[in-house]
Amino acid sequence: MRAFITGGAGFIGSSLADRLLASGHRVTAFDNFSTGRRLFVEQNLANEQYRLIEGDVLDAEKLAAAMRGHDVVFHLAANADVRGGLDHPRRDLEQNTIATFNVLESMRAAGIAKMAFSSTGSIYGEPQVFPTPETCPFPVQTSLYGASKLAGEGLIAAYCAGFGFTACVFRFVSILGERYTHGHVIDFYRQLKADGQRLRILGNGLQRKSYLYVQDCLDAVLHGLDKASPGFNVFNLGTQEFVTVNESVGVITRALGVEPRLEYSGGERGWVGDSPFILLDTAKIRALGWSPRLTIRESVERTVAYLVRTPAVLEG
Amino acid sequence: MRAFITGGAGFIGSSLADRLLASGHRVTAFDNFSTGRRLFVEQNLANEQYRLIEGDVLDAEKLAAAMRGHDVVFHLAANADVRGGLDHPRRDLEQNTIATFNVLESMRAAGIAKMAFSSTGSIYGEPQVFPTPETCPFPVQTSLYGASKLAGEGLIAAYCAGFGFTACVFRFVSILGERYTHGHVIDFYRQLKADGQRLRILGNGLQRKSYLYVQDCLDAVLHGLDKASPGFNVFNLGTQEFVTVNESVGVITRALGVEPRLEYSGGERGWVGDSPFILLDTAKIRALGWSPRLTIRESVERTVAYLVRTPAVLEG
Numbered sequence: 001m002r003a004f005i006t007g008g009a010g011f012i013g014s015s016l017a018d019r020l021l022a023s024g025h026r027v028t029a030f031d032n033f034s035t036g037r038r039l040f041v042e043q044n045l046a047n048e049q050y051r052l053i054e055g056d057v058l059d060a061e062k063l064a065a066a067m068r069g070h071d072v073v074f075h076l077a078a079n080a081d082v083r084g085g086l087d088h089p090r091r092d093l094e095q096n097t098i099a100t101f102n103v104l105e106s107m108r109a110a111g112i113a114k115m116a117f118s119s120t121g122s123i124y125g126e127p128q129v130f131p132t133p134e135t136c137p138f139p140v141q142t143s144l145y146g147a148s149k150l151a152g153e154g155l156i157a158a159y160c161a162g163f164g165f166t167a168c169v170f171r172f173v174s175i176l177g178e179r180y181t182h183g184h185v186i187d188f189y190r191q192l193k194a195d196g197q198r199l200r201i202l203g204n205g206l207q208r209k210s211y212l213y214v215q216d217c218l219d220a221v222l223h224g225l226d227k228a229s230p231g232f233n234v235f236n237l238g239t240q241e242f243v244t245v246n247e248s249v250g251v252i253t254r255a256l257g258v259e260p261r262l263e264y265s266g267g268e269r270g271w272v273g274d275s276p277f278i279l280l281d282t283a284k285i286r287a288l289g290w291s292p293r294l295t296i297r298e299s300v301e302r303t304v305a306y307l308v309r310t311p312a313v314l315e316g
Numbered sequence: 317m318r319a320f321i322t323g324g325a326g327f328i329g330s331s332l333a334d335r336l337l338a339s340g341h342r343v344t345a346f347d348n349f350s351t352g353r354r355l356f357v358e359q360n361l362a363n364e365q366y367r368l369i370e371g372d373v374l375d376a377e378k379l380a381a382a383m384r385g386h387d388v389v390f391h392l393a394a395n396a397d398v399r400g401g402l403d404h405p406r407r408d409l410e411q412n413t414i415a416t417f418n419v420l421e422s423m424r425a426a427g428i429a430k431m432a433f434s435s436t437g438s439i440y441g442e443p444q445v446f447p448t449p450e451t452c453p454f455p456v457q458t459s460l461y462g463a464s465k466l467a468g469e470g471l472i473a474a475y476c477a478g479f480g481f482t483a484c485v486f487r488f489v490s491i492l493g494e495r496y497t498h499g500h501v502i503d504f505y506r507q508l509k510a511d512g513q514r515l516r517i518l519g520n521g522l523q524r525k526s527y528l529y530v531q532d533c534l535d536a537v538l539h540g541l542d543k544a545s546p547g548f549n550v551f552n553l554g555t556q557e558f559v560t561v562n563e564s565v566g567v568i569t570r571a572l573g574v575e576p577r578l579e580y581s582g583g584e585r586g587w588v589g590d591s592p593f594i595l596l597d598t599a600k601i602r603a604l605g606w607s608p609r610l611t612i613r614e615s616v617e618r619t620v621a622y623l624v625r626t627p628a629v630l631e632g
Contacts, residue, residue, distance in 0.1 A: 086478045093417050097467060101409050125473075135453040140548055141473035151413060151467030157441075157457035162402045162588050232456055272478050 001025040004070040004112075006057050006103060007077030009036030011179045012118065015214050016074060016221070017041070021049055030066055031077070032056040039312055040179050057099040064106040072225070073115040075103045078149075080182055082122060083271050085144035096148035097155070104159045113164060116225050119153050119171045121210070121236070121280050122146035131281035134171070134234050143273030153234070160232040167231075168224045170217075173238035173278060176299040177214030178306045181313055184209075184245070185303045188252050190314060196258035202270035205246040205262070208277045210238045213299040216292035220285055227288045236280035243296050245270075251297055255304040317341040320386040320428075322373050322419060323393030325352030327495045328434065331530050332390060332537070333357070337365055346382055347393070348372040355628055356495050373415040380422040388541070389431040391419045394465075396498055398438060399587050401460035412464035413471070420475045429480060432541050435469050435487045437526070437552065437596050438462035447597035450487070450550050459589030469550070476548040483547075484540045486533075489554035489594060492615040493530030494622045497629055500525075500561070501619045504568050506630060512574035518586030521562040521578070524593045526554045529615040532608035536601055543604045552596035559612050561586075567613055571620040 003020050007013040008029020013036070017027045021044060028051045029041060044050040055062045057077045067073065079095035100117070107115065124132050125142040141147040159165045174183055191199055220237050243251075246262075253260060268276045294302070307313060319336050323329040324345020329352070333343045337360060344367045345357060360366040371378045373393045383389065395411035416433070423431065440448050441458040457463040475481045490499055507515055536553050559567075562578075569576060584592045610618070623629060 085474070089417075089421065089475075093414070093471075097413065098409070101405075105405065137451040138454055140550075141470040142477040144471070144474045144478065147467070147470030147474040150470045151463070154457040154463030154466045155409075155460070158401070158460045158463040158589070159405075161458040162460065234456075273474070 001072060002070045003072050003074060004028045004030065004067050005074045005076060006030050007036065009033060009038070009041045009052070010076060011181050012175060012214060012217065013074070013076040014040035015179055016076070016218055017044060017050070019218050019222070021047060025049070027051070028053060028066065028070060030055055030057070030063065035080070035181065037181070057102055058094060060102045060105065063102055064109050067106045067110045067112065070110065070112055071114065073103060073107055073112055075100060075115055076118045078118065079145070082143055082145040082273070085273060089144055092144040092148035096145070097151040100152035100155055104155055107165070108163055114166050115156070116168045116170065116221055117152065117156055119149045119169045120146065121171050121173050121238070121278050122275065123150045123153065123171065126275055130277065131240070131279045133281040134236055134284055142275070157232045166228055167233065168228045169234040170221055170224065171234065171236045171280065172217065173210035173212050173280060175214050175217050176211045176303040178302070179214070180303050180306065184248065185252060185300060186307060188249065189304065189307045192253070192256055192258055192260060196256070197260055198263065199249065199260040200263045200265070201245060201249065202265050203245065203267055203274065204264050205244065205249065207245045207268070207270060207274065208242045208279065209245065209248070210242045210278045210280060211296045211299050212238050212292060213294040213302065216294060220290045223288060223290045224285055235285040236282050237285060238280040238282050239292050239296055240282065241296055242279045248300055251300045252304055255301055317388060318386045319388050319390060320344045320346065320383050321390045321392060322346050323352065325349060325354070325357045325368070326392060327497050328491060328530060328533065329390070329392040330356035331495055332392070332534055333360060333366070335534050335538070337363060341365070344369060344382065344386060346371055346373070346379065351396070351497065353497070373418055374410060376418045376421065379418055380425050383422045383426045383428065386426065386428055387430065389419060389423055389428055391416060391431055392434045394434065395461070398459055398461040398589070401589060405460055408460040408464035412461070413467040416468035416471055420471055423481070424479055430482050431472070432484045432486065432537055433468065433472055435465045435485045436462065437487050437489050437554065437594050438591065439466045439469065439487065442591055446593065447556070447595045449597040450552055450600060458591070473548045482544055483549065484544045485550040486537055486540065487550065487552045487596065488533065489526035489528050489596060491530050491533050492527045492619040494618070495530070496619050496622065500564065501568060501616060502623060504565065505620065505623045508569070508572055508574055508576060512572070513576055514579065515565065515576040516579045516581070517561060517565065518581050519561065519583055519590065520580050521560065521565065523561045523584070523586060523590065524558045524595065525561065525564070526558045526594045526596060527612045527615050528554050528608060529610040529618065532610060536606045539604060539606045540601055551601040552598050553601060554596040554598050555608050555612055556598065557612055558595045564616055567616045568620055571617055
C-alpha cells in the first residue's frame with residue numbers, strides 16, 4: 001500500500017506513519033509543521049519507503065501534485081485547537097473544511113478513491129443520548145471546530161455518493177499517548193512543572209470526558225478501513241468509560257508526586273463550546289472485532305510518563 | 317425593521333422584499349444577479365425604503381460594508397443548482413458554505429445578531445424516517461448541495477453558541493410560485509413550449525417529491541423568526557403531502573392542454589444525489605401556528621400560470 005498522510009508529522013499522523021512502515025507499506029507524510037514536529041519524523045528520514053513533504057493542505061496545487069501515485073489517503077491534518085475557535089473563526093473553516101475539500105479534489109485528480117478521516121465527537125455538540133451512537137438525533141453544533149469537522153464529513157459523504165469514493169470517518173474522543181502535544185494533560189503538566197503547588201482548571205472540574213490511547217486509535221483506524229463497506233462509513237472511537245476532569249487531575253498529580261491547590265474557573269463548561277459530557281457508543285466498531293487495550297487511567301499515565309521523559313515536546 | 321436580504325433579487329428573496337416593504341419595513345437587497353433578475357426588483361427601485369446593492373457574497377469586504385446599519389439578515393443567496401454539483405464541486409463550497417461564513421462574519425462586524433437562513437430538506441440525504449423530523453437520526457449526505465448547506469447550518473449554530481446570535485434555519489422543500497426560475501416545472505414547461513408532443517423525464521417518474529408555495533414559505537419564515545427562541549432554531553418547511561414526478565407532469569400537461577409522449581431516463585433517482593422520496597415533518601413550525609394555504613397541486617398550477625403569463629422569465 002502507498003499511503004499518503006496529511007498531518008503526517010503530527011501526533012497521530014506520525015504514529016500512523018511508523019505503524020504503516022513497520023507493516024511494510026510505503027508512506028508519504030505531508031505536513032506544514034504548524035503543529036507537526038521534526039522530532040516525530042526523524043527516525044524515518046533515512047527509510048527508502050518513507051517520504052516527507054513540507055506543504056500546506058491549503059496549497060491545493062502542491063497537495064494535488066504530492067498526492068499522485070498513492071492508493072489511500074489518511075486525512076489527519078486539522079486545526080485541533082477547539083478552544084480558540086471564537087478568537088479565529090476563519091481558522092476552522094480553512095484548516096478543517098476547505099482543507100478537506102482540497103484533499104478530496106486532489107484525490108479525484110489523482111484517481112485515489114479510498115480515505116480515512118479524523119473527525120470528532122465534538123460534532124455531537126451537547127447530545128441528549130449517552131453513550132452517543134453514530135445515529136443519534138441530528139445534532140446542533142456548539143463549536144466552530146465541531147461545525148468545521150461536520151462540514152468535512154458532509155463533503156466526504158457527498159464524494160462517496162457522487163464519485164464512488166470509499167471513506168471511513170472516525171469520530172475521535174480526545175487521543176492520548178506518546179507524541180501527544182495538545183490538550184489538558186500537557187496544559188496541566190506545564191503548569192505543575194512551573195509550580196507544583198497550584199493548578200488552574202477550566203470549568204468546575206466535573207466535566208465528564210472520554211479519552212483513547214493513540215495505539216488503540218490507530219488499531220481502530222486500520223481495522224475500520226480494512227473492514228469498510230464500499231461507500232461512506234462512520235465509526236465512533238473511544239473507550240466505554242469516561243473520567244471527570246478532577247479524576248484526570250488526580251491521576252496526573254499522583255504520577256508526578258505533587259499535591260497542588262486546585263483553582264477552578266467555574267461553570268459546567270471549560271469554555272464556550274466545551275462539551276460537559278462526552279461518551280461515545282463504540283458498539284459499531286467493536287462489532288467489527290476491535291477493542292481498546294488501555295483504560296483511560298492507563299492512557300493518562302502513559303501520557304504523563306511520555307511528557308516527563310521527552311522534555312523536547314514542551315518546547316514546540 | 318431594517319432587513320438585509322442576500323439573494324434579494326432572486327425568486328424567494330425578491331418576494332420577501334416585497335412582503336417586508338408592504339409591512340412598512342426597510343429593505344436592502346444584495347444580489348450578484350447570477351440567478352437574480354432585474355425583472356423582480358424593478359417595482360421597488362423608486363421606493364425610498366428600498367435599496368438594491370449589486371454585489372457578491374464572496375466579496376467579503378463589500379458584503380460587510382453593505383450590511384452595516386441593519387437589524388436582521390435573511391441569508392437566501394445560494395447556489396441552488398443541486399443537479400450540477402458533481403460538475404462543479406467548488407461551486408457549492410464557495411456559494412453555500414464560504415458565503416455563509418462571510419455573512420456571519422459580516423453580521424458580527426456590523427453587530428447584527430439575528431438571521432434567517434434558507435437550508436434544505438436535501439441535508440437529510442436519503443432518510444429512513446418519513447415524514448422526516450428535524451431530529452431524525454444523524455443523516456448521511458448524498459449531494460454536494462446538501463453537504464454545503466449542512467456546513468452552513470453548522471456554522472450558524474456555532475455562531476449562535478459562541479457569539480450569542482439568534483438564528484432560524486429553515487429546511488425548505490422545493491419552492492414554487494410566482495418568480496420561480498429553477499426546477500422541474502420550468503424544465504418541463506420549456507420542453508413542452510418547444511415541443512408539446514414529447515417530454516423527457518429524469519428518472520422513472522415515481523420519485524416522490526414535496527413542494528411549497530412561495531407565499532406560504534414566506535409566511536413561515538416571518539412567523540418562525542418572530543416566534544424564535546434565543547439561540548439556534550431549526551424548522552422544516554413543507555406541506556403534509558407529496559406528489560410523484562408523474563403526478564406533477566399530469567398537472568402541468570393538463571394546465572397547458574398538451575398530451576406529450578413521456579420518455580424516462582430511468583432509475584429511482586433523477587440524477588446522482590437526487591432523493592427518491594422527500595416528505596418533511598413540519599409539526600414543529602405548525603405548532604407555532606403556521607400552516608400552508610395551498611396544496612402542492614395548486615402550487616404547481618400557479619407556477620405554470622405564472623410561466624405562461626411571464627415569458628420574460630424564460631429568457632434568463
